[in-house]
Amino acid sequence: MAKAPRRGPYICGIDAALDVVSGKWKGLILWELNAHRVRRFAQLRRGLPGVSEKMLTQHLREMQEDGLVHREVYAEVPPRVEYSLTEHGRTLNQALGPLGAWGVERMRREGFAAVDVAETSYG
Amino acid sequence: MAKAPRRGPYICGIDAALDVVSGKWKGLILWELNAHRVRRFAQLRRGLPGVSEKMLTQHLREMQEDGLVHREVYAEVPPRVEYSLTEHGRTLNQALGPLGAWGVERMRREGFAAVDVAETSYG
DNA sequence: TGAACCCCTTACGAAAAGGTAAGTACCGCA
DNA sequence: TGCGGTACTTACCTTTTCGTAAGGGGTTCA
Numbered sequence: 667m668a669k670a671p672r673r674g675p676y677i678c679g680i681d682a683a684l685d686v687v688s689g690k691w692k693g694l695i696l697w698e699l700n701a702h703r704v705r706r707f708a709q710l711r712r713g714l715p716g717v718s719e720k721m722l723t724q725h726l727r728e729m730q731e732d733g734l735v736h737r738e739v740y741a742e743v744p745p746r747v748e749y750s751l752t753e754h755g756r757t758l759n760q761a762l763g764p765l766g767a768w769g770v771e772r773m774r775r776e777g778f779a780a781v782d783v784a785e786t787s788y789g
Numbered sequence: 790m791a792k793a794p795r796r797g798p799y800i801c802g803i804d805a806a807l808d809v810v811s812g813k814w815k816g817l818i819l820w821e822l823n824a825h826r827v828r829r830f831a832q833l834r835r836g837l838p839g840v841s842e843k844m845l846t847q848h849l850r851e852m853q854e855d856g857l858v859h860r861e862v863y864a865e866v867p868p869r870v871e872y873s874l875t876e877h878g879r880t881l882n883q884a885l886g887p888l889g890a891w892g893v894e895r896m897r898r899e900g901f902a903a904v905d906v907a908e909t910s911y912g
Numbered sequence: 913t914g915a916a917c918c919c920c921t922t923a924c925g926a927a928a929a930g931g932t933a934a935g936t937a938c939c940g941c942a
Numbered sequence: 943t944g945c946g947g948t949a950c951t952t953a954c955c956t957t958t959t960c961g962t963a964a965g966g967g968g969t970t971c972a
Contacts, residue, residue: 675902679892680816680885682901688811690930693803707949718931723950744939744948754895761891762803768884769802772809772877778799813960830919841961846920867918867969 683761686732691717691725693762696751699735700759704750734758806884809855814840814848816885819874822858823882827873857881 676682687693691714698713699705705713711722726749729735734755740746751759772778799805810816814837821836822828828836834845849872852858857878863869874882895901 673899673901676892676896677817678820679889679894679896680820681892682896683888683892684810684816686895687807693807694800697801697803708947719950720932720952721930724930739949742948745937745950747949754898757894758891761887764884764887765806766802768881769799769804769806771802771880773799773802773805775877776796778796778805831917842920843922843962844960847960868920870919 683758686729686734686758687762689725689728691721692729695722695725695729696734696755696759696762699749699751699755704748706749707747710749729755806881809852809857809881810885812848812851814844815852818845818848818852819857819878819882819885822872822874822878827871829872830870833872852878 673685676685687696694714695710698710702709702713707722710726711717711719714722726735726737730737733752736750736752736755738748738750740748796808799808810819817837818833821833825832830845833849834840834842837845849858849860853860856875859873859875859878861871861873863871
């Protein structure tokens with residue numbers, strides 16, 4: 667797999683938090699899992715327009731290692747895998763609340779279009 | 790300069806906020822400027838151990854374009870340039886507060902060493 | 913005389929991140 | 943028989959990011 671050489675010593679909390687959120691789709695994954703509680707791989711894929719299968723699995727693995735995401739595999743005939751947030755994932759989501767609100771305000775200020783994908787909890 | 794192809798359409802507020810904070814030193818720059826109110830180039834450089842002059846100016850320019858940082862140039866004999874946070878920069882800093890607290894908790898949980906640089910407002 | 917400080921800029925290259933396309937193995941449905 | 947759905951993995955390539963090193967033009971300090 668040869669990825670994720672992260673987890674360096676951090677200078678402050680922002681540093682340590684941004685390390686686990688930086689990644690093109692991680693914020694969105696957090697949001698999707700927070701909104702729906704439980705999602706399967708193909709559901710997440712459909713919820714993140716433009717993501718490739720490779721990036722989705724890669725990000726999910728890293729978030730699992732970081733203790734944000736729980737992965738439940740069911741040994742069934744068509745394989746079924748369910749993803750959900752752990753307790754740490756949920757608290758991270760709460761901590762991201764004010765940042766999301768600031769971002770929404772920035773979008774309004776700068777006149778950026780919001781690509782709507784689904785209803786969000788970040789406003 | 791050929792940098793910063795950012796400012797795409799965003800999917801949610803988190804997306805829009807992370808865009809302006811992602812960058813190896815931006816979180817630290819925000820923190821330094823918040824702690825000291827006003828800093829000169831060389832002072833910031835000394836406050837961010839390991840940063841190169843190129844990355845520092847590059848990040849400062851981007852943050853200026855994003856409306857987070859104010860740059861004041863004094864036409865003096867040894868050139869003097871002072872950086873400070875704009876109103877948007879200050880509100881962003883406040884929005885980062887909970888995230889910083891979450892990061893500190895994560896560092897404690899995972900047993901990561903904190904590289905101390907100066908006194909911080911993020912705990 | 914030269915050394916260092918100030919605030920950058922430019923050129924070059926390495927490393928990391930992300931994208932594309934294909935393959936895997938098994939199943940239900942028409 | 944073949945297509946689509948399930949959840950990935952692997953190889954390869956491009957883009958983006960970061961770092962290193964050098965220079966510049968003026969000044970004060972020793």
